[in-house]
Amino acid sequence: MNAYDNALRQLEKAAKLIKLDKEVVARLSAPEKVAMASLPVKMDDGSLQIFQGYRVQYNSARGPYKGGIRFHPQVDLDEVKALAFWMAIKCAVVDIPMGGGKGGVVVNPKSLSQSELEKLARTWIRSFRDIVGPEKDIPAPDVYTNPQIMAWMADEYSQLVGKPSLGVVTGKPLEFGGSKGRESATAMGGFYILQEAVKEQNLEPKKLKVAIQGFGNAGSIMAKLLYDAGYKVVALADSKGMIYNSRGFNIDKVIEHKRTKKSIRTFPGAKKITTEEFFALKIDVLVPAALENQITKDNAEDIQAGIIVELANGPTTPEADDILYENKVVVIPDVLANAGGVTVSYFEWLQNTSHNYWSEEEVDKELRERMIPAWQAISQAAEEYKIDLRTAAFIVALDRLAKAIKIKN
Ligand code: NAD
Numbered sequence: 001m002n003a004y005d006n007a008l009r010q011l012e013k014a015a016k017l018i019k020l021d022k023e024v025v026a027r028l029s030a031p032e033k034v035a036m037a038s039l040p041v042k043m044d045d046g047s048l049q050i051f052q053g054y055r056v057q058y059n060s061a062r063g064p065y066k067g068g069i070r071f072h073p074q075v076d077l078d079e080v081k082a083l084a085f086w087m088a089i090k091c092a093v094v095d096i097p098m099g100g101g102k103g104g105v106v107v108n109p110k111s112l113s114q115s116e117l118e119k120l121a122r123t124w125i126r127s128f129r130d131i132v133g134p135e136k137d138i139p140a141p142d143v144y145t146n147p148q149i150m151a152w153m154a155d156e157y158s159q160l161v162g163k164p165s166l167g168v169v170t171g172k173p174l175e176f177g178g179s180k181g182r183e184s185a186t187a188m189g190g191f192y193i194l195q196e197a198v199k200e201q202n203l204e205p206k207k208l209k210v211a212i213q214g215f216g217n218a219g220s221i222m223a224k225l226l227y228d229a230g231y232k233v234v235a236l237a238d239s240k241g242m243i244y245n246s247r248g249f250n251i252d253k254v255i256e257h258k259r260t261k262k263s264i265r266t267f268p269g270a271k272k273i274t275t276e277e278f279f280a281l282k283i284d285v286l287v288p289a290a291l292e293n294q295i296t297k298d299n300a301e302d303i304q305a306g307i308i309v310e311l312a313n314g315p316t317t318p319e320a321d322d323i324l325y326e327n328k329v330v331v332i333p334d335v336l337a338n339a340g341g342v343t344v345s346y347f348e349w350l351q352n353t354s355h356n357y358w359s360e361e362e363v364d365k366e367l368r369e370r371m372i373p374a375w376q377a378i379s380q381a382a383e384e385y386k387i388d389l390r391t392a393a394f395i396v397a398l399d400r401l402a403k404a405i406k407i408k409n
Pocket of ligand 1: 312
């Protein structure tokens, strides 16, 4: 399963439905620029290790490229291209004036010391210094990158250009140009949309059972928001294993356990379950918040949840999408469900470039004002075309992207 093939199939499906201009399809079927670099890092033991780094600048019709940097052993060019393409769609979905980009490094960051990680982060920004910048291309955190890594990158870039230039990356720590509400933004945006879907279906949060795959920035904060809102979070997963408790987990305690023990797998009183069992659980809401290609033709049929909230990017393959649609499962697609992250990244960038910082209330209000209209536009398109929400989201985004592309031709 290739994430980029999946992304192009999603594009093709929506483009066909709205008879999208062929030139626009062609422009969106390949990235504008692909950059690769060998990143040399002097390790703590004195040896030299070379890591493969990428930056894909997919489309800039609506503004500077925007998108995270992933540090993961399975990163490859096609994955980065897919993620960059989805960023272009996502920014158009929430109507922010940014294009799509993404970066990555093939590395297992868990095997690096803090100083090795810092060297890698600084080397990444040095290697891509000519193509990134506050007006050109603004990276952010993604899987296994975090505010500390963003701070090293912003600092390195500022030194390179000889002036404070914090708007070069977003997702920074609050003390170093970060925005209030950025850490929780991805989950918060998904939470707002889920609440809308729940309301629309006349469901009661307190009666809903949830399973969440991934317990990092997106997954753990979503778990906490749902727990606080009365949902019963009965199953959790991270890279080390999956756990289940029919009565629901106390998420505050699980977060504390993960902080101290580095995994949720050993959480006391939890039953360990397999991946197959996880995806076949009798639940109401499933939240993939880890990696791509988790819901496939092999497990889509087993899914009991009525709603899927894709906090992860690309967790569902096109074949699985068809099965879920047939089974009347409502899939809130990644390009909408996790768009809160890039939305508040955009707010952070606005604050950095205007030197005017917002309160948490302002950030939250502005986030809602982007997320809810996006949900309404997409629901409306889904109804109008009698299609799934992903294709509807693509239709909304492609219309905006096409206008920006055509106006320059
Ligand atoms: P993170 O590094 O904070 O957390 C990743 C989590 O996934 C960890 O808990 C890890 O243990 C788990 N994981 C990794 N492999 C797994 C596997 N095979 N099975 C189960 N769990 C596994 O990353 P994140 O920022 O939370 O990103 C998660 C997803 O959300 C990614 O798809 C990312 O692209 C997407 N996303 C994140 C943001 C953001 O702002 N952080 C924004 C939009 C989308």
